[in-house]
Amino acid sequence: MSRPDASQVLIFPPYVGEFGWELMNWQGVVRRRLVRARRGSAIVAVTADRRALYEDLTRLTSINVSLVAVDISRLAGRPSEDHRIDDRGQPIEPHALREAVRAVMRDAGMEAVGRIEWPDYRGRLWSTGGDEQLFRRLGRPRRPRWDVLLVPRARDTSPERNLPPAWWDELQDRLRGLGLSVGTYPPGLGAAIDALSASRLAAGGSTGGLHLAALCGCPHFVWGPDDGQRWTRIGMSNRQRYETIWNPLGTPVRYAALGWRPSTADAAEGIVAALTLLGRTAARPRGRLVDRVSWLARRQAARLWARPATTGWCPWRWREFARARLT
Template sequence: MGENMKLLEQTVKTILTTESMSWLAKPPFLRPWGKKADVLFAGPWVGDLVWELMGWQGFLRKLSKSYERVIVSCRPGHEFLYQDFTLEFVMHELRGLPDEERLHNIENPEELERVQSTIPSDVDHLKPHGLPSPQSQSFIPLGEPSEEKKYDILFTPVLQDASGRGWGPDKWMYLIAILRSQGYRVGCIGDALRTYALKADFTDLRGATLQQTIEHITSANLVVGPANGTTAMAALCKTPHLVWCGQTPTRKKVDLSLRYERTWNPFGAMVRVVEQDDWNPKVDQIVTHIDSFFQKSPER
């Protein structure tokens, strides 16, 4: 039993922490001449929210038209992203460090074994893979606006990383103080484990379900924060968003800028991208952009 578990852990690391499938190495059923089964099993999706939103759920939606049935394996609460084309799900609780479509430092490999045991033998099994082109995906707008959930500004105070990239809590507190002094209705969204627990004059909406967060974003006038899953979500909600980004270990800043302005903006939502190498723009610079937005869109 112990040897089998070690082998499983090695397999997990190989499958989920490397580029296991590129678009130059598609499985046969994705090739034009490939034979498809009647059923597609997709997942488990183990990566981060940005890539699930912009490189997975849209691809599955378009691919679903080629199958009689689609089964999606995802995290609890994320089935909302797929319910327009399937109601069959295998939920998973895989824990680790999400990175694009991969999962590093997986903590419970036995959960992967459980999910794999649910995959029928006569299906096409699509594993997480590289980022597909916009042309190979089909997006739908997320959420319906509600006056009860309307805020002028939603911000997502993502934690600084180990290298100090991004804002610390003092900058977020300064921004909130300025926005509230100007009369803006402000709310805070995001993953409670990956954002600062700030104490100030705003509504804390962190920790809401994915569907609830989408409803808040759809109803807001503006979403503000560093490039992350929450700001990417704003594009699919057709909500204006102000995003800052910079260089990362794996890509140049221009790539992220273009992604948020074009590639990851399928409905042409209003977006302003602020580029800063250390992901640390001045608060006054962000306030200027916010004020400029509301001068152009004065309704509040």
């Protein structure tokens, strides 16, 4: 039997970075590249808990796409952006990370025949505007079950940003005291998608589950640091990340600079205001027209600056004006 032509086989390795980064900076890359492929075949390595993100790929293009289950649980380090960090908080070198991922794929029986489409492993951002990524709505038709779905941050990285269970219990009590039905983000990707699909609003501190809300079309309220803190190579604020740059479907969202550990009173006040303004109803299942228009305007402004500065296509002063005043 002849071996396949390596130039005609695309191989996508398993994603080893943060969940939010996989949602907004990788699975869309895979989808876009496969749609553009005109011949050959593709192999996409996925972990069992993320398979739902990629299941549509087998029906998406005319080329043959196979999903292969892999186990990354024994990889060294912890997820950070699109890569991993060691116990000292230092990034694992991209070359070492690629070799470790190659070993994972070999253990899963994946032949090393093909062109591997690697993530950057240095924090590169891919555009969410359609030219580099293609997104699909993950939400499912569900009747509203909860007014508010709370999404607690529970990560090993920067654990000081996590809030204790007692804090969340107190917040639930406050919201229920106002007559609201309240749920909690469940474990498992499929269950989380179902829960977000059945909620009028999701709420919590900045975390991957709220990026999932954006792809499920679930309006959400997010708190975190103020605009003085900038993230990634392009220097976006968390507000810009959630409301505009990592909101490719235009899901209604409000970001509040309450810090990582707000009082339950402040969190509840913001949630109630967002629920009133953005919450899904039968009359507006996808939000208000004014929010959609505002999102489109901010997305256009972000195109002036939310890309590497080395492109040099837009004068610096224009870029900074669009960053500070228009996005």
